[in-house]
Each structure stands twice: as C-alpha cells, then as structure tokens.
Amino acid sequence: MLSIALVGCGAIGTAVLELLQADAGLSVAAIVVPAAGAVDAQAVASRLAPRAQVAGAVPTEGIDLVVEAAGHAAIEAHVLPALKRGVPCIVASVGALSAEGLPEQLEAAARDGGTQVQLIAGAIGAIDALAAARVGGLALVRYTGRKPPHAWKGTPAEEGRQLDTLAEATVIFEGSAREAARRFPKNANVAATVSLAGLGLDATTVRLIADPAVAENVHTVEAEGAFGSFELTMRNQPLAANPKTSALTVYSAVRALRSRVAPLVI
Ligand SMILES: NC(=O)C1=CN([C@@H]2O[C@H](COP(=O)(O)OP(=O)(O)OC[C@H]3O[C@@H](n4cnc5c(N)ncnc54)[C@H](O)[C@@H]3O)[C@@H](O)[C@H]2O)C=CC1
Numbered sequence: 001m002l003s004i005a006l007v008g009c010g011a012i013g014t015a016v017l018e019l020l021q022a023d024a025g026l027s028v029a030a031i032v033v034p035a036a037g038a039v040d041a042q043a044v045a046s047r048l049a050p051r052a053q054v055a056g057a058v059p060t061e062g063i064d065l066v067v068e069a070a071g072h073a074a075i076e077a078h079v080l081p082a083l084k085r086g087v088p089c090i091v092a093s094v095g096a097l098s099a100e101g102l103p104e105q106l107e108a109a110a111r112d113g114g115t116q117v118q119l120i121a122g123a124i125g126a127i128d129a130l131a132a133a134r135v136g137g138l139a140l141v142r143y144t145g146r147k148p149p150h151a152w153k154g155t156p157a158e159e160g161r162q163l164d165t166l167a168e169a170t171v172i173f174e175g176s177a178r179e180a181a182r183r184f185p186k187n188a189n190v191a192a193t194v195s196l197a198g199l200g201l202d203a204t205t206v207r208l209i210a211d212p213a214v215a216e217n218v219h220t221v222e223a224e225g226a227f228g229s230f231e232l233t234m235r236n237q238p239l240a241a242n243p244k245t246s247a248l249t250v251y252s253a254v255r256a257l258r259s260r261v262a263p264l265v266i
C-alpha cells in the first residue's frame with residue numbers, strides 16, 4: 001500500500017480523490033493546502049478520503065509519494081523539501097520549471113534525496129513520441145493552445161480586451177514556451193511540458209488563442225525532426241470546477257499514481 005500526500009485540493013485534487021477511492025494499493029494519507037483552503041479541503045476529505053489528514057505541509061513521516069496539483073508556488077514550497085527527504089514526487093504544475101534555475105534545483109533535490117521527480121503529461125499527449133524524437137534531433141516544435149474566452153479570465157489576456165464580448169478567435173500570446181508558462185501559470189503548463197520533452201523552453205514557439213467558437217480546450221503540437229513529423233490535436237473536455245483545466249490532467253495524474261503500484265505499466 002502506497003501512502004500518498006496530495007498537494008492541492010481544487011478541481012484536479014478533488015477529481016483525483018474521487019477516482020482513487022476504489023484503488024486498493026493507493027491510500028491518500030495527507031491533503032496539503034494553504035490555511036485559507038483548509039476548511040474546504042476538510043469537507044472534501046470527509047467525503048472522499050476520510051483517513052487523510054489535512055495539513056499545511058507534507059508530513060515528514062509516513063509518506064511514500066507526493067502528487068502535486070496545486071500551482072507553481074507549490075513546487076518550491078512542498079516538492080523540493082519532499083525530494084530532499086527522499087520522497088518521490090509527481091508534478092502537474094510543469095510550467096513552474098520556466099523559473100530560472102528551478103529545473104536544476106529539482107534535479108539536485110532529487111539527486112540529494114536519492115529519488116525522482118516525474119513531470120506528468122497532463123492535458124497533452126504524444127509526450128512519449130516527442131521525447132523519443134528528441135533523441136534523433138528535432139528541427140521544429142510548435143504548440144498552439146486554444147480555449148474559450150472565459151477560460152482566459154484572470155490572465156493577461158484581459159489586458160486591453162473584453163473576453164465576454166470577443167467576436168472572433170484572437171491570438172492573446174505569441175512567444176516562447178518559457179514566457180507563456182510564466183505569464184499564464186494556470187493555462188500554459190502544457191506549453192512547458194511540450195518544450196521540456198522537445199526543444200526546450202526558449203526554442204519552442206507558442207501561440208495562445210481565445211476562441212468563442214470552441215467549447216473544449218484544444219491543444220495542437222506540430223513537430224519535425226530526424227524522425228519525420230507529426231501533428232497532434234487534442235480536443236479536451238474542461239473540468240466543470242475549473243474551465244482552465246482539462247479533465248485529461250486528472251486522468252494523467254491518476255495514471256501516474258496507478259503506474260507506481262501496477263505490475264505491468266504502459
Ligand atoms: N500539466 C497540465 O496539463 C496542467 C497542470 N495544471 C496545474 O495544476 C494546478 C491546479 O489546477 P486546478 O486543480 O485546476 O486548480 P484549482 O485552482 O482548482 O485548485 C488549486 C488547489 O491548490 C491549492 N493551492 C494553491 N496554492 C497552493 C500551495 N502553494 N500549496 C498547496 N496547495 C495550494 C488551492 O487551495 C486549491 O486547493 C494549476 O494551477 C496548474 O499549475 C492545470 C491544468 C493542466
């Protein structure tokens with residue numbers, strides 16, 4: 001039985017708990033949220049993980065695995081210390097690695113702790129193909145993220161435009177994956193994931209689009225290299241609890257957790 005600390009208990013965290021209820025090999029022992037989120041997290045825990053304690057930090061004893069679904073700040077606050085203590089971590093907020101030096105800090109912490117940090121594919125696919133293609137050499141990787149206007153609320157997309165009355169598809173950002181992940185920490189984790197698997201945060205070109213004609217979160221990756229080329233389009237259903245986040249992110253986290261205890265992994 002693997003004892004898990006879940007960091008974050010919002011749209012992803014709650015849906016992960018719902019799915020894990022039936023898993024005999026995985027037990028959520030702690031749910032880590034800031035003080036302001038403790039009451040809500042306790043209500044979720046009572047319903048879905050009654051044996052879990054709600055805490056402000058990952059307990060230093062009795063945790064075999066940390067899964068983060070909280071936001072960029074949680075990497076420094078909770079993932080780095082857990083890794084240093086030797087606890088393996090699964091990370092959804094991959095865009096946090098756009099901060100200068102953080103990838104190196106994560107590597108050093110995991111090395112010091114004799115453990116590993118896994119960045120999940122989250123809302124995007126073909127990360128295996130892209131990472132394999134990198135071995136042979138990549139010439140171009142381009143990522144386009146298209147979401148309905150309301151999914152861009154509370155982001156720089158609101159600067160100089162009214163999202164509610166947007167009449168046509170509008171490019172709200174063009175630049176590097178690093179800049180996209182920094183400026184859109186809740187919307188462009190996928191841009192960082194694609195870049196880290198492929199050409200890197202600075203050489204991967206990103207376009208983000210607010211599109212009143214779509215209801216899904218549409219992610220497109222185009223890649224070319226020695227392997228040949230591919231184009232991938234994902235039309236992801238958003239979570240009702242958070243339109244910025246695709247349901248596939250939840251399934252990706254649960255898959256990563258189940259893979260830790262499964263006798264055969266794909
Ligand atoms: N890799 C991917 O494809 C995706 C990654 N994400 C990442 O997952 C994160 C969570 O997404 P949602 O659940 O939809 O967000 P949400 O806003 O619904 O939930 C966030 C939860 O984390 C908690 N939290 C916030 N800061 C924290 C901290 N420093 N330490 C511990 N807990 C903290 C909040 O109290 C809340 O419970 C996003 O912010 C994003 O970074 C989201 C979508 C896709």
Ligand SMILES: O=C([O-])CC(=O)C(=O)O
Nearest residue numbers: 123187188189190245246
């Ligand atoms: O869930 C999604 O569709 C993608 C997302 O928010 C992100 O990359 O941060």
